[in-house]
């Protein structure tokens with residue numbers, strides 16, 4: 174824990190976001206929570222000691238001066254978010270009101286909470302493990318229904334259960350190795366190898382399958398889709414049509430889009446980030462050339478490419494070059510301007526092994542299959558056990574140690590022990606079962622104050 178932060182003191186923070194709102198909450202946690210609350214909050218009817226988990230109407234007072242009227246609740250340990258005594262004030266949600274109430278809490282003996290400190294206390298007091306604590310932040314920052322569902326699964330212990338099962342199997346493997354080393358007359362090296370090596374392989378594969386970096390990134394940041402094509406085929410029109418907003422400039426002039434234009438939308442509960450790019454062609458124009466370079470970079474970074482072709486015009490050399498570039502990648506060919514007399518048909522581009530869709534950016538009803546495809550590609554969390562980049566990284570590290578343990582056993586059985594220990598501690602980092610303070614500091618730094 175950081176210098177100055179003591180779990181025995183009482184912390185306070187505004188728990189609701191800055192700005193104006195109907196209600197704002199000031200939160201206290203620690204042994205002095207109730208006492209501090211009662212020094213500034215006067216419940217109507219003077220009930221004496223407050224009942225736990227009951228809401229009281231009253232006034233916040235600075236001496237004789239009223240600061241605001243509102244409600245207060247005390248939640249005594251251990252039945253609270255932090256498992257400590259918690260008190261909350263629900264006041265009018267203006268900054269002056271909330272900051273004044275917070276200042277009074279600090280004057281009466283509370284300390285300003287650090288980011289994530291309430292959740293850190295819930296973790297330190299054993300109410301939740303580290304993966305669940307991170308799920309709280311993932312839930313707060315979830316931007317799509319898919320991300321929300323994944324965060325709730327993690328909060329309910331999904332990721333933790335997966336990791337603990339893996340850790341249990343690893344303990345059993347470690348026990349088998351120890352038996353062979355300690356009692357060589359009872360368990361031979363051959364027996365140990367035949368038993369343990371396949372189990373190590375299975376466990377590392379199991380972890381690797383759950384640690385899908387790409388899927389975890391798509392879940393957090395959305396599916397990255399790049400619209401590409403030669404100038405004037407209708408990329409910007411398509412961006413606007415899918416986003417249902419007038420985001421990019423559209424004109425009949427080839428070379429309209431010079432820079433990258435991005436927009437986000439939710440499709441089927443999943444986040445999709447669309448990038449419109451400059452039409453790709455050879456050009457002498459300096460600005461347009463830079464735009465084309467950016468377009469190529471966006472194409473390299475995308476999870477999915479949408480190659481837009483103008484179906485009302487003959488294919489050009491630029492179209493063919495782009496088709497070749499997209500072949501072999503995750504790409505879809507969109508034959509746009511289907512409302513005009515058609516010159517290019519699906520058969521003409523079937524040789525590239527890519528899916529082809531007939532659309533018209535100016536007829537939104539033709540885009541339903543494309544929307545469905547994007548939603549399907551962006552859906553990635555259904556079977557994903559691990560969704561946080563930190564967990565994915567640690568699980569991959571554990572898997573790598575298991576593979577090198579299996580390898581080391583070929584030389585001598587006892588050589589695998591170091592790798593098995595390293596794998597075990599990588600798994601423990603995920604749930605926070607045995608972690609260093611520095612790691613905890615890094616995890617909770619990401620939080621907002623008041624959570």
Ligand SMILES: Nc1nc2c(ncn2[C@@H]2O[C@H](COP(=O)(O)OP(=O)(O)OP(=O)(O)O)[C@@H](O)[C@H]2O)c(=O)[nH]1
Pocket residue numbers: 402403404405406407408409410411422423424425426427428429430431450451452453509510511512513532533534535536
């Ligand atoms: N008839 C018809 N016209 C379209 C369609 N989609 C785009 N257009 C027209 O095609 C022209 C070019 O559209 P843009 O969306 O600017 O094309 P772009 O690919 O972004 O062009 P650059 O930015 O120059 O690369 C505009 O006049 C659009 O109105 C379509 O489905 N049908």
Ligand SMILES: [Mg+2]
Pocket residue numbers: 408409410421422429430449450451452
């Ligand atoms: Mg454009």
